[in-house]
Amino acid sequence: MTAVQDTKTIISIKNLNKEYVSSDGKVVRALQNINLDIHEGEFISLIGPSGCGKSTLLRLIADLIPPTNGQLTINGHSAHEARENREYGFIFQSATLYDWRTVLKNVQLPLEVMRYSRKERDKRAHEMLKLVELSDFADHYPWQLSGGMQQRVSIARALAFEPNLLLMDEPFGALDEMTRERLNNELLEIWGKIPSMTVIFVTHNISEAVYLSSRVVVMSPRPGRISQIVDIDLPRPRGPETLDSDQYFHLISQVRHLLREVHD
């Protein structure tokens, strides 16, 4: 069953287009006519071959780049206002920790910008590090951490100011398979703890998308558009037994077939 019928719409995208001018002067249609509603508490994956605009779509939602035209609302207002109100946390493919800050200070960065008191910053940062199980590394510098640990710090940093929306741009793409699996489970656990938390997760890994999501949005390239949305009605909580279920394999092959179609 899909868990998301009567809940409120967090993100509403209507006829959204994004064009940009490439370095040789040609107009490139990065996204064409995107329509998508995302509900509170959903875990949405955007999947597709490179050039399908999945990261572009995420950056439009985050108001890191402006759309060419179309409508995009978050919690009923514009993406720009949502960014100004700090309504989402963004997680990049590289952990993007600041080298000169310790792990604890990195987690405190958004709290400093958002003018939390020193006491509140300390309290929240320590809580978040506990959540990602890195309390022992609070005083380490980023270079002293493995790639997986760095990405966990960046998750702690994104959650520190308690946004209800988490935007993740291929966060585990650079990690080895074992670490990725572990972080997938940690992410599901964190998401499960905060019922109103909506996640939009960009990936090119099919099994990861299926394992995590409530819906998988399959996108196709040139111009980037949504080709199909697959409901993932695997029971929750998901765990090792999910990975062995027939339903899981069936959904993976369904998504794989869709991707093969859009690739041709």
Added chain:
Amino acid sequence: MSTVPDSQLSTPAPSKFRLAFQEFLDGSGGTVLYFVVIVLCLIGAWEGAKWLGQETDYRLELGPVKISLNMTRDLNMPHLKDIAEALSKPSQRQGPPLIEILVEKVSYTLRLAVIGFTIGTIIGLALAILFAHSRLLERGLMPYVVASQTVPILALAPMVIIWSENLFGSREIGMPMITAYLAFFPVTIYTLRGLSDVPPTALELMKSYAATRREILWKLRFPNAVPYIFTALKITAPASVVGTIIAELPTGIQDGLGGAIINFAQYYVSGPSRLWATNFVTAMAGILFFVTVAVTEWLVVRWKRPSNHLDRWIDTFLRNLRRVVPLLRD
């Protein structure tokens, strides 16, 4: 299957002594040892060349090739012993030993160099921050910043000193200005590079927090520029000593190294060791300044190395300072 004897497979274990020696070489002991060895080599080369000159009566004949070794005569290359002796002997009758005079002059020149270095650093940083915030200002002013460095400091120094005398009634005020003029340029260039050389995602992260330009400057751009700034400071620190000496020349002030150098250069023929000794002390002053900056860098840019006791001591100190000084509390 033939078996290879063990002794051929594994290299013999290094002796305890070898291991301890290796550890010594890898650590700070090695640095000191290499330094001493190189100093000894330089001394050997200097005195060796002088010995060769003396032995051949300053004409080295290798078959048909004749090489003049006049360069190694005492007037051109005094014995190192003589240079060292010159430091302990008075340079004027009834005066104190040369080293005492030079220490006084070094402290005078170094003090002015540090003032000029500081002013130059502040101006350099301010210009870089200004340029980083306004492309228009950068494009408009950068050509003049570059042009300023093509004017020979030697030509500029007398004018600045005269202006300083007319404006402030003091020649001394102009001297750090000249040093600052020399010091600000590398700081501007390197800082500007460091301020703009931030990863795009690091900037997007700040944008996602709706951070202001000022927050982006102080929490991202500036810390990112700190290692670049220290690179600039390591260039400008020794250059400040040279700049100050040049600034001293048109003033006629005799309190610093500039006066000493001119004076001993005039009497070079009667006592070459004194100028050599002065140059040696001047170089030491430059090195001292450089090392001070390098140590400061090591203390400040600590995120690239493992922490140590000193860092923890400084942390505790800063934490207590924050407790005492309410202004620093947030």
